[in-house]
Amino acid sequence: MAEGVSKKRKVENEKRENDKKPVKKFAGHWSQGLLDTMNDPEFIVESDDKMTIIKDKYPKAKYHFLVMPKETIPNLKSLKSDHLDLLKHFEEKGRALAKKTDAKVKFRFGYHSVPSMSHLHMHVISQDFNSPCLKTKKHWNSFTSEYFVDSEEIIKMLEKDGKVHFDVKDSQSLLNQDLRCHVCKKAQKNMPTLKDHIKMHDYSVD
């Protein structure tokens, strides 16, 4: 029935038109999105003269914040020894926020070795990983494999070598690893299975 099909298509096209979002609040490429979030009062948790802490727009755990410098630092590659005090400051502020937020739950403080989003950001993330925004293998591996590098580790590298470098291909392969529970290391069939499995573990501080 050709008429029926075309009518259906017309309705779908109209729906698509109506769904088009008005105008973006801010212009720019998606990879610059953190700059927008950093200026959105709704997401700012705290700030001082050196840094701003925001809530992650798509939290991958019960608590997930980002600590970002006020000065422009695109990524880990841009770091020099001069930035050591700043990184130590990030970690201090991150640890303090975690303690203030929920002193009873485990957190990690660190960086993705090769992040998608521009502008240096240190993750402050609780280890429950209980969040509807955590959906893909890439999400999972980015926070539970060596792709996630503790702040302490980054600081050590910078102190030792005066720079921080990660091989892009190595990092990429870390994201493709098979799914595994971050606590008991048991292999998991798929994301729904994994998300259900990790509920059984305890994420309180020792």
Add this chain to the structure above:
DNA sequence: GTTCTAGAAC
């Protein structure tokens, strides 16, 4: 980074 969705996996 997310959204959408085709086709693989079940």
Add this chain to the structure above:
DNA sequence: GTTCTAGAAC
């Protein structure tokens, strides 16, 4: 038939 993953997005 439904669930789940993975790749395109101009």
